Amino acid sequence: MNQPPRYYVPHHSIWPIVGSVALGITAFGGATLIHQSTEKVAAEGSYGAPLFYFGLACIAFMMIGWFGTVIKENLQGKVSGLLDRSFRMSMGWFIVSEIMFFAAFFGALFYARIISVPWLAGAGNNLETHLLLWPDFADAWPLFRTPGGSTSEAMGPWGLPFINTVILVTSSATITFAHWGLKKNQRGKLTFWLFLTLALGITFLVLQVVEYKHAFDELGLSLGSGIYGSTFFMLTGFHGAHVTLGSIMLLIMFARVLRGHFTPDNHFAFEATSWYWHFVDVVWLFLFTFVYWF
Amino acid sequence: MVAHVETGHAPRNRFIAFASRWLLTTNHKEIGTLYLCLSFGLFFIAGAMAMMMRIELFEPGIQVIDPLIYNQVLTLHGLVMVFGAVMPAFVGLANWMIPLMIGAPDMALPRLNNFSFWILPFAFLILLSSLFMEGGAPNFGWTFYAPLSTTYGPPSTDFFILGVHLMGISSILGAINIIVTIVNLRAPGMTYMKMPLFVWTWFITAFLLIMVMPVLAGCVTMMLTDRHFGTSFFEAAGGGDPVMFQHIFWFFGHPEVYIMILPGFGIASQIIPTFARKKLFGYHSMVYATAAIAFLSFIVWGHHMFTTGMPLFAELFFMYATMLIAVPTGVKVFNWVATMWRGSMTFETPMLFAIGFVMMFTIGGFSGLMLALVPADVQYHDTYFVVAHFHYVLYPGAIFGTMAAVYYWLPKWCGNMYDERLGKIHFWTATFAVNLTFFPMHFTGLAGMPRRIPDYSMQFADFNMVSSVGSWLLGLTQVLFLYIVIKTVRGGEKATDEVWEGAEGLEWTVPSPAPLHTFDTPPVIGDGDHR
Numbered sequence: 001m002n003q004p005p006r007y008y009v010p011h012h013s014i015w016p017i018v019g020s021v022a023l024g025i026t027a028f029g030g031a032t033l034i035h036q037s038t039e040k041v042a043a044e045g046s047y048g049a050p051l052f053y054f055g056l057a058c059i060a061f062m063m064i065g066w067f068g069t070v071i072k073e074n075l076q077g078k079v080s081g082l083l084d085r086s087f088r089m090s091m092g093w094f095i096v097s098e099i100m101f102f103a104a105f106f107g108a109l110f111y112a113r114i115i116s117v118p119w120l121a122g123a124g125n126n127l128e129t130h131l132l133l134w135p136d137f138a139d140a141w142p143l144f145r146t147p148g149g150s151t152s153e154a155m156g157p158w159g160l161p162f163i164n165t166v167i168l169v170t171s172s173a174t175i176t177f178a179h180w181g182l183k184k185n186q187r188g189k190l191t192f193w194l195f196l197t198l199a200l201g202i203t204f205l206v207l208q209v210v211e212y213k214h215a216f217d218e219l220g221l222s223l224g225s226g227i228y229g230s231t232f233f234m235l236t237g238f239h240g241a242h243v244t245l246g247s248i249m250l251l252i253m254f255a256r257v258l259r260g261h262f263t264p265d266n267h268f269a270f271e272a273t274s275w276y277w278h279f280v281d282v283v284w285l286f287l288f289t290f291v292y293w294f
Numbered sequence: 295m296v297a298h299v300e301t302g303h304a305p306r307n308r309f310i311a312f313a314s315r316w317l318l319t320t321n322h323k324e325i326g327t328l329y330l331c332l333s334f335g336l337f338f339i340a341g342a343m344a345m346m347m348r349i350e351l352f353e354p355g356i357q358v359i360d361p362l363i364y365n366q367v368l369t370l371h372g373l374v375m376v377f378g379a380v381m382p383a384f385v386g387l388a389n390w391m392i393p394l395m396i397g398a399p400d401m402a403l404p405r406l407n408n409f410s411f412w413i414l415p416f417a418f419l420i421l422l423s424s425l426f427m428e429g430g431a432p433n434f435g436w437t438f439y440a441p442l443s444t445t446y447g448p449p450s451t452d453f454f455i456l457g458v459h460l461m462g463i464s465s466i467l468g469a470i471n472i473i474v475t476i477v478n479l480r481a482p483g484m485t486y487m488k489m490p491l492f493v494w495t496w497f498i499t500a501f502l503l504i505m506v507m508p509v510l511a512g513c514v515t516m517m518l519t520d521r522h523f524g525t526s527f528f529e530a531a532g533g534g535d536p537v538m539f540q541h542i543f544w545f546f547g548h549p550e551v552y553i554m555i556l557p558g559f560g561i562a563s564q565i566i567p568t569f570a571r572k573k574l575f576g577y578h579s580m581v582y583a584t585a586a587i588a589f590l591s592f593i594v595w596g597h598h599m600f601t602t603g604m605p606l607f608a609e610l611f612f613m614y615a616t617m618l619i620a621v622p623t624g625v626k627v628f629n630w631v632a633t634m635w636r637g638s639m640t641f642e643t644p645m646l647f648a649i650g651f652v653m654m655f656t657i658g659g660f661s662g663l664m665l666a667l668v669p670a671d672v673q674y675h676d677t678y679f680v681v682a683h684f685h686y687v688l689y690p691g692a693i694f695g696t697m698a699a700v701y702y703w704l705p706k707w708c709g710n711m712y713d714e715r716l717g718k719i720h721f722w723t724a725t726f727a728v729n730l731t732f733f734p735m736h737f738t739g740l741a742g743m744p745r746r747i748p749d750y751s752m753q754f755a756d757f758n759m760v761s762s763v764g765s766w767l768l769g770l771t772q773v774l775f776l777y778i779v780i781k782t783v784r785g786g787e788k789a790t791d792e793v794w795e796g797a798e799g800l801e802w803t804v805p806s807p808a809p810l811h812t813f814d815t816p817p818v819i820g821d822g823d824h825r
Binding site for chain 1: 314317399403404406408409412413416419420453455457459463466469470471477478479507508509511513518522523524525526527532535537538545605814815
């Protein structure tokens with residue numbers, strides 16, 4: 001038994017059950033919140049909101065505790081090469097699942113553009129439906145006027161969206177420079193480029209908020225403006241949520257770098273963050289192409 | 295070394311010891327047991343719902359259950375059986391068996407494993423709590439088509455949506471864990487083409503889960519925003535389309551039905567060679583067939599929607615692609631039969647269930663082939679023929695597969711042999727009851743009886759009475775199954791390490807019952823060991 005085990009199997013851990021309870025509370029609270037704030041019972045006050053935020057706080061607490069434990073184990077040298085490979089693979093598959101999550105919304109976008117909007121305007125064998133339901137409806141994308149008659153303007157690609165594209169693509173490059181710095185153990189370079197990546201990420205988010213404000217106030221574009229607004233806000237919104245998560249990850253990496261964590265050959269968390277960052281970047285490129293541009 | 299490492303700080307009392315053992319565990323065997331227990335419990339809950347429906351359907355007319363309640367029971371029966379009984383049972387088997395079969399010390403990410411499991415009880419708590427909410431539980435069927443679930447869904451639909459999100463998180467994390475375990479923790483010498491077929495089928499199933507569970511999450515998210523935030527994904531007045539819901543749902547839903555059967559294929563492929571005392575016929579073709587089925591499952595979703603007015607080209611594409619699935623599935627069935635051909639067969643309970651699986655799953659496969667034909671499906675659509683079809687692939691398929699696995703591996707898990715006589719009684723009565731319940735549905739369906747309706751026309755009365763009696767008998771046989779499992783866990787004839795004389799594989803090299811920690815040092819697999 002002098003030899004360390006081939007694979008580190010942790011003993012009892014409190015964090016998973018904390019996470020499960022927290023997720024359960026968040027889901028129940030979230031459903032209650034959505035439910036109560038939109039139904040008539042709103043007047044009676046909602047216990048959904050406190051539950052929901054309490055659940056979120058518990059999730060944050062769980063993540064800090066869980067990741068903290070893993071970091072400690074890593075510093076104690078319990079993470080073998082094999083376990084490191086497990087972490088890498090699971091991060092990769094997690095990103096695959098995220099890609100499929102976005103695929104559902106892109107599927108909705110393409111379905112609307114290629115099938116449902118043209119069909120509502122009478123394409124294919126749907127002329128009779130068109131004449132009976134909404135004879136005035138004309139096929140167009142972006143959809144300025146829905147069959148039901150609500151109107152909005154579309155978000156053009158070449159203002160803020162293009163600037164945001166440049167920002168995200170640049171940040172993908174800067175995080176790679178940071179990674180090169182880490183691999184060559186040039187801490188200054190690492191810190192500088194990582195900070196720049198984080199700053200770019202936050203700039204992106206700020207500009208996204210400005211863009212949303214512009215959409216609401218000047219273009220009359222909202223979640224309720226038909227399928228164009230629905231796909232626009234769901235895709236950019238979920239992408240924004242992922243950039244937020246990625247920025248939080250970058251922030252934590254930055255804090256860990258300042259504390260002197262990571263070595264040239266042991267920095268899985270940093271790499272996972274950079275993979276995630278590249279992933280949100282690539283999703284954005286698809287978004288820019290199919291939501292804004294064409 | 296084997297037993298309890300954490301005895302250093304003795305818990306104050308037995309309850310705390312018990313709770314901390316099961317709540318905090320990171321052990322794949324304990325988590326596997328948890329999954330199986332949860333699945334067993336939910337199986338009985340959803341089964342009781344089926345019994346309620348069969349009470350109402352015993353005679354034409356509305357007697358016992360209000361139609362609105364009937365809809366809720368019908369919806370929850372489907373949801374709980376799919377997400378609560380079948381899927382967790384297979385994940386539980388994967389947890390128990392995959393590390394044992396590939397010579398791994400545990401799952402690759404043990405803490406994540408605990409997390410994946412403990413999300414589920416909360417998910418089902420939320421889902422089942424909807425029964426007690428104002429407006430009742432979801433009532434739109436397990437497929438929750440828009441606009442039934444969006445415009446017309448009861449208020450509790452929001453809880454259903456969040457519950458589905460939790461199940462999705464659990465499944466995705468569990469699937470990631472399984473894939474990583476298989477890729478990363480195989481014992482030295484265990485090449486991919488030496489992996490037992492149960493491991494192979496789960497490998498592919500886990501891939502399907504990662505690909506489609508996020509799509510389901512996206513689908514219910516769009517439902518949620520359509521319900522409350524004014525989006526128009528499934529609303530034609532805004533340029534969306536309720537049929538789009540069906541496309542997205544079935545893009546998830548069709549791979550999902552293979553998620554619920556592929557591990558069953560793996561189980562049959564483990565058990566039949568053992569009791570035929572022959573190597574599995576056509577190991578390689580089994581692997582390729584599984585992969586082919588998984589691939590095809592992504593391009594056949596439209597066969598659930600032949601009557602929605604898809605363009606002719608799409609209908610033809612989905613029809614031919616669906617019929618193509620019969621080829622790899624046929625390869626599997628022929629391989630199982632060829633494995634038994636001239637084998638030294640014995641018919642212990644696991645083998646009986648495995649053969650029952652092959653026989654009756656094939657019946658479900660053939661009715662599936664009938665449903666794949668567009669002109670025929672226009673007639674069959676939304677009739678009891680469809681109900682007969684999918685219950686034949688799920689009950690004698692997925693559930694008999696799980697039962698075969700439980701009889702096969704239970705002696706390894708708890709160290710005791712089950713009562714062979716009771717096991718055989720269980721098999722024969724369950725087989726009789728399953729056919730009594732579901733076979734008449736083919737006839738009523740072909741004669742046009744619509745599904746999901748609590749009342750029916752007089753001419754279907756006889757067959758429905760037969761179905762109802764069959765279903766109650768079927769329910770009773772599962773109580774017998776519960777009794778057998780409890781009896782075996784509590785005692786009985788000691789099982790040997792090998793348990794079955796013809797069994798091969800690493801799981802039979804560890805003691806019975808399997809100690810808490812196995813394969814801390816990996817076994818080495820030689821060139822000759824090939825399963």
